[in-house]
Amino acid sequence: MEFPFDINQIFTERVSFLDQNLAADRWTARRPDLQANLATVIDELGRASAKAQQLTAAVTSASKLQSQRHQLYLLKDGESSGGRGAVVGFLKVGHKKLFLLDRHGVHVEAEPLCVLDFYIAENLQRHGYGLELFDFMLQHKNVEPGRMAYDRPSPKLLSFLEKHYSLTQNVPQVNNFVVFEDFFFNRAAVQLRKTPPKKPDGEIKPYSLMERGAVRQEQRTPPWPFAPHQSPQRSGSSQCSPPLSVGLSPTRAPHRVSVSSSPGGTRNQSRQSALIEGGRERRSSSLSRPQPGFP
Ligand SMILES: CC(=O)SCCNC(=O)CCNC(=O)[C@H](O)C(C)(C)COP(=O)(O)OP(=O)(O)OC[C@H]1O[C@@H](n2cnc3c(N)ncnc32)[C@H](O)[C@@H]1OP(=O)(O)O
Structure with missing residues (x-):
């Protein structure tokens, strides 16, 4: 992916790590012109990724990177474009609080590192660049791929x-995240803990019934005498994480499919994100993704 400016000036390393500061290094941070070009690169990559995945809006943009606690790895080819360099692709990750089902169907709560967006330029796909980038991230984060969650892959x-x-x-x-069997294997109790039993009528509501944006905490607390006695641990966990960070990604279809039988589970735009209630709070995604088919 080529740009009308010097990529090597913005990204000095083959793989750059970016967070909400939106600067590849201190040098870029002090140069508003370079930061503007960097933002252009991120926006362009986000658009290309959305197009490749047939999403109606980008999951990744410079402004989203600044406002969300996600991190982005960007791979460049410093030799191309007559030495100005070109961008090969990016991988965006971040921690999310998820309510998951283990292989026995038991609800567990975890906050794993998630793959949120991943894109290699069209003409460079299947050349091993994705692997290079992914391996870099695994090493940098010191994480195993089976321990991660994948947002509607x-x-x-x-x-x-x-x-x-x-x-x-x-x-x-029941949400859009995919986890593999390794995810639950020997996981520390602090990272993974069973959620309280479901109410008998703990139904799953379609995403369209959920509030977008912040879900007000006070709405979730039933009045006396129905207010449950919560352990400090549980009440802590339900309050420390804003609803926006919890487990559902609006634009990606749920994954009930088995990878072995249907590699690919759909990444269509249907809004089948779900909300689980019953002893637990409402949940929504931190990703502002489009919801075709839903007003
Ligand atoms: C949570 C999310 O981010 S989901 C979004 C994932 N991103 C996309 O779908 C965007 C479009 N795709 C891409 O950008 C890239 O194909 C990536 C990022 C998925 C993989 O990057 P690549 O550089 O192509 O991967 P790399 O070359 O290291 O590995 C190749 C393998 O990836 C898979 N793959 C890559 N492209 C394709 C394709 N067109 N069709 C099927 N499998 C593919 C295959 O397993 C392939 O191995 P193979 O060629 O032997 O079949």
Whole structure:
């Protein structure tokens, strides 16, 4: 991906790490002109990724990176474009609080590192760049791919995970995240803990019934005498994480499919995100994604 400015001036390393500060290094941070070009690159990559995934709006942009606690790895080819360099692709990750089902169907709460967006320029796909970038991130974060969650992975990403990391057996979820069997294996109790029992009528509501944006905490607390006695641990967990960070991604379809039988689970735009109630708070995604088919 080429740009009308010097990529090597903005990104000095082959792989750059970006967070909400939106600067590849101190040098860029002090140069508003470079920061503006960097933002242009991120926006352009986000648009290209959305197009490749047939999303109606970008999951990644410079402004989103600044406002969300996500991190982005950007891979460049410093040699191309007559030495000015070109951008090869990016990988965006971030922690999210998720309510997941283990292989026995038991609800567990976790806050794993999630793959949120991943894109390699069209003409460079299937050349090993995705693997290079992904491996870089794994090493940087010191995490195993099977310990991560994947936000509505595309068929290409599922194929990628199967090919490079032998991740094939996903554990069906009611939200858009995909986790594999390794996710639950020997996980520390602090990272993964069972949520309180579901109410008998703990139904799953379609995403369209959810409030967008912040869900007011006070709405979730039933009046006396119905207010439950909560352990400090539980009440802490329900309050420390804003609803926006919890487990659902609006524009990606739920993954009830088995990777082995249907690599790719759909990444269509249907809004089947779900809300689980019953002893737990409402949840919504931190990703502002489009919801075609829903007003
Ligand atoms: C949570 C999310 O981010 S989901 C969004 C994932 N991103 C996308 O779908 C955007 C379009 N796709 C891409 O950008 C890239 O294909 C990526 C990021 C998924 C993978 O990057 P690449 O550089 O192509 O991967 P790399 O070359 O290291 O590995 C190739 C393997 O990836 C998978 N893959 C890559 N492209 C394709 C494709 N067109 N069709 C099927 N599988 C593919 C295959 O397993 C492939 O191995 P193969 O060629 O032997 O079949």
